[in-house]
Structure formats: structure tokens, C-alpha cells
Amino acid sequence: MPVNENVYHQxxxxxxxxxxxxxxxxxxxxxxxxxxxxxxxxxxxxxxYVQELVDxxxxxxxxxxWHFIGHLQRNKVKYIASFCHLIQGVDSLSLLQExxxxxxxxxxxxxxxxxxxxxxxETKFGLSEQEVFSILAQVPLYPHVRIIGLMGMASFxxxxxxxxxxxxxxxxxxxxxxxxxxxxxxxxxxxxxxxxYQLAIDCGSTMVxxxxxxxxxxx
Numbered sequence: 097m098p099v100n101e102n103v104y105h106q107x108x109x110x111x112x113x114x115x116x117x118x119x120x121x122x123x124x125x126x127x128x129x130x131x132x133x134x135x136x137x138x139x140x141x142x143x144x145y146v147q148e149l150v151d152x153x154x155x156x157x158x159x160x161x162w163h164f165i166g167h168l169q170r171n172k173v174k175y176i177a178s179f180c181h182l183i184q185g186v187d188s189l190s191l192l193q194e195x196x197x198x199x200x201x202x203x204x205x206x207x208x209x210x211x212x213x214x215x216x217x218e219t220k221f222g223l224s225e226q227e228v229f230s231i232l233a234q235v236p237l238y239p240h241v242r243i244i245g246l247m248g249m250a251s252f253x254x255x256x257x258x259x260x261x262x263x264x265x266x267x268x269x270x271x272x273x274x275x276x277x278x279x280x281x282x283x284x285x286x287x288x289x290x291x292x293y294q295l296a297i298d299c300g301s302t303m304v305x306x307x308x309x310x311x312x313x314x315x
Contacts, residue, residue: 099132104310108137111304116297119163119286121307123148127155129311134160142184142305146172153179165247165305167221170194178202184247184286187211187221189231192241199240207242209286212269214262215251222248225269232277245284245302246270250292263287263299270300 111118122130123144130141134157143149144166153162161181168185176183177198186192186208199206210231213222223231228246235243248266250259266287274282286303288296293304 098312099129099136099310100312101136104133104136104138107306107309111297114297116301117284117303119165119303119305120310121165121289121305122152122311123166123307125307125311127152130156130160133310140181146175149180150175173198174201177204177206180206182207182209182244184209185211185221186243187213187223189227189234192231192238196238196241205240205242207244209245209247209284210243212246212248212266214248214266216253216258216262217251228269228273229276232273232279235277235279242281243279244281245286246273246282247284247286247303249289250287250296256295259292260295260299263296263301267300 108118117140119140119142120133120138121142139159140161140163142163142165143152149162149164162179163182163184164176164180165184168183168191170191173194183195183206192208195206195208210228211222212228213224232243246266246269250262253259267285270285284303285301286305287301288304290306290309293306296304
């Protein structure tokens with residue numbers, strides 16, 4: 097299915113009005129689809145798999161801001177450290193340390209989000225609230241990493257009340273972190289996808305990860 101141009105313009109206008117960043121999730125999508133969305137003005141794209149991101153990046157315009165939103169293994173950081181704009185799934189201190197190490201090699205500061213576990217499923221990765229605050233307290237130790245916010249994935253359920261509760265829980269951690277650390281760089285709260293982005297925005301999301309609405313269902 098080709099990119100839905102009308103949906104993109106409507107969604108972009110809606111999000112711009114509310115000050116929310118649209119992140120186009122392009123995993124499994126062909127280069128042509130990404131180029132089509134790029135031609136409409138989209139610049140922030142997200143991938144879940146390191147190899148797919150590494151394969152696509154050199155074939156596409158250099159001003160694309162690539163986000164990595166999947167579970168990132170430490171031994172794979174080196175492959176994306178030279179160009180990745182934002183790593184969204186930092187779910188351990190050891191991963192943050194590795195990103196800092198690889199960023200230093202490339203003389204970069206890599207922006208990251210700390211991933212918080214808010215879902216009921218045990219399978220989803222993420223930090224506890226206590227771990228988030230522990231890592232934020234150590235920020236000065238890692239000069240090549242800039243923590244700019246938090247991200248989380250709600251439970252995969254039709255129970256809107258549960259999803260809303262999980263989003264609000266993440267928002268409360270975000271607000272507490274900003275208050276406790278008085279850190280001006282903490283500005284991004286990434287939560288919400290194609291099916292629940294409006295609810296996420298109502299709960300305070302500043303960035304939504306949208307794939308199927310723009311590209312159609314994944315094959």
C-alpha cells in the first residue's frame with residue numbers, strides 16, 4: 097500500500113497544532129515508501145532493527161533524522177552510533193554506558209530517551225521509576241549522551257482505561273523527573289502509536305510513533 101498523502105497532511109496538521117512531533121515508523125517498509133513520505137516533508141523516521149536501519153540509511157537523504165525504537169543490544173550500538181539522531185529505548189545503565197562509549201569514538205553527543213516499563217506484559221522492556229531516577233542522578237558521568245526524555249509502550253489491549261492509566265503513570269514519572277533534576281533537556285515524552293496516539297497526547301505525549309496509519313499495515 098502506498099503512502100496515504102491525505103492522512104499524512106491531516107495528521108501532521110493536527111499534531112503541529114498541539115505541539116507534538118510525528119515519528120514515522122518505517123520498519124519493513126521499502127525505500128520508495130520512505131522517499132514518498134520524505135517528499136511530503138517528513139524528516140523523522142524510526143526503525144526497530146539495527147540491520148534494517150544500517151541498510152536503509154545510506155540509500156536515503158542525509159537530512160533524515162533516524163530514531164531507533166527497538167530493543168537495542170549493547171553489541172549493536174557501534175553500527176548506528178555515527179548517525180542515529182535519537183535512541184529511544186535505553187532500558188539499562190549498561191546500554192547507556194555503551195552508547196556514551198561509542199558516541200565518544202565518533203566525537204558526538206547522542207540524544208537518548210529512557211524507556212520506562214509501564215505495561216502489564218512482562219515481555220516489554222524498560223526501567224522502573226527507581227532506576228530512571230538512579231540513572232538521571234549519574235548523567236554527569238556520561239558527557240557523550242544527552243537524556244532528553246522518557247518513552248514507554250502501553251499494554252496491547254482494547255481496555256482504554258488501562259492504557260490511559262499507563263500513559264498517565266509515565267507522565268507522572270516524567271513530571272517528577274523534570275521537577276527533581278531541573279534538567280532543561282528533559283523535554284520529550286514519547287508515547288502513543290497509530291491506534292492510541294490521541295489518547296497519548298491527551299495524557300501529555302510530545303512525540304507519537306505512527307506506522308500503519310501512514311504506510312498501511314505491515315506485511
